[in-house]
Amino acid sequence: GAGVSQSPRYKVAKRGQDVALRCDPISGHVSLFWYQQALGQGPEFLTYFQNEAQLDKSGLPSDRFFAERPEGSVSTLKIQRTQQEDSAVYLCASSLAGYTDTQYFGPGTRLTVL
Amino acid sequence: KQEVTQIPAALSVPEGENLVLNCSFTDSAIYNLQWFRQDPGKGLTSLLLIQSSQREQTSGRLNASLDKSSGRSTLYIAASQPGDSATYLCAVRRLTGGGNKLTFGTGTQLKVEL
Numbered sequence: 001g002a003g004v005s006q007s008p009r010y011k012v013a014k015r016g017q018d019v020a021l022r023c024d025p026i027s028g029h030v031s032l033f034w035y036q037q038a039l040g041q042g043p044e045f046l047t048y049f050q051n052e053a054q055l056d057k058s059g060l061p062s063d064r065f066f067a068e069r070p071e072g073s074v075s076t077l078k079i080q081r082t083q084q085e086d087s088a089v090y091l092c093a094s095s096l097a098g099y100t101d102t103q104y105f106g107p108g109t110r111l112t113v114l
Numbered sequence: 115k116q117e118v119t120q121i122p123a124a125l126s127v128p129e130g131e132n133l134v135l136n137c138s139f140t141d142s143a144i145y146n147l148q149w150f151r152q153d154p155g156k157g158l159t160s161l162l163l164i165q166s167s168q169r170e171q172t173s174g175r176l177n178a179s180l181d182k183s184s185g186r187s188t189l190y191i192a193a194s195q196p197g198d199s200a201t202y203l204c205a206v207r208r209l210t211g212g213g214n215k216l217t218f219g220t221g222t223q224l225k226v227e228l
Contacts, residue, residue, distance in 0.1 A: 004157070033215065042118070042203055042218030043158070056215060091157060102148065103216060105157040 002026070004106035006092050012112045013082045021077045021109045025094030032075050033103060034067055035091040043091050049075060082113045116141045116208055120219035127194055128227055135189040135222045137204035142185050144206045148216065149178050149189050151200040158203065162189070194226045 005024045013019050025032050031050055035043035036059075045059040051072035060067070064083075069075040079086055089108040095101040117140045127133050137147070146165045150158040162171045162178040164187070170179040177190040187204055201223045205216040 035216075035218075040220070042205075042220045043216075045215035045217070048215055059215070093158075102160045102163050104160065105150075107155075107157040110155075 004092055004094055004104055006090075006106040006109050008109060009107065010110050010112075012114065014114055015082060015084060017082050018078065018080045019082055019111065021079075021090050021111070023075045023077070023092030023094075023106060025073065025075070025092070026104055027073075028096070029094035029104075030072075030097040031095045031101070031103075032069060033093040033095075034075070034077050035093065036061075037089040037091055037108070039088075046077070046090075079111075082111075084113050087111055087113045116144075116206060116217045118204060118206060118217050118219035120202075120204060120222050122222060123220065124223040124225075126225045126227060129194060129196060131194050131226075132190070132192050133194055133224075135191070135202050135204075135224070137187040137189070137219055139185045139187075139206050139217075141206075141208060142182050144182060144208050146207050147178075147180055147187050148205050148207070149176075149187075150203045150205065152203060152221070153200050161202075191224075194224075196226050196228055199225050 007022045034046040037043040047067045048056040049069040064080045066078045091108045093103040093105045095103045119138050121136045148163045149161045164171045164180045175192040180187045201221045203221045205218040
């Protein structure tokens with residue numbers, strides 16, 4: 001079946017613009033995660049959903065970052081008033097359920113803020 | 115705070131060589147550990163997942179071991195091939211409240227040369 005998909009794959013924004021990044025998890029996967037990966041670094045956790053409930057948003061770097069998953073499937077990560085330090089690859093992952101399950105990652109969205 | 119370190123940061127080997135990648139973590143209270151590979155411009159592909167109660171997992175030419183008490187894991191790749199060239203990331207999962215996040219290392223960039 002289809003894996004995790006993300007759109008757009010690449011996004012260039014001018015500093016101060018708002019952006020919205022979309023994640024389509026694997027069908028039936030309960031858990032959904034967002035990670036931020038800076039160049040040359042490992043991914044860093046941003047937020048976690050179980051169905052539509054956002055259970056952990058401890059990794060969101062500022063109140064400019066907002067994530068939602070209103071119907072428990074597709075998720076959107078929104079970044080308001082983008083800054084140059086927001087430039088990174090944003091990865092989405094989903095897992096079937098529970099703590100023991102493998103997380104399956106999408107290809108990521110590369111955000112460049114000029 | 116959990117910190118994950120991977121050594122070496124980069125590795126170049128001739129085709130056919132066996133090799134070991136190292137991962138260490140500071141907090142041994144982990145639920146599981148996962149090894150991923152990341153190809154340039156792509157997302158993460160899960161290679162092996164080891165539960166905290168397990169000592170090792172094998173898949174084809176890959177073998178991952180886990181020593182939770184000492185905070186270490188190794189990924190052994192047998193008979194390396196040019197197609198193994200990628201960045202290898204380890205990640206640990208620790209239950210924190212409602213969270214279910216992975217904490218990643220910075221990766222080992224592997225190049226297998228003909």
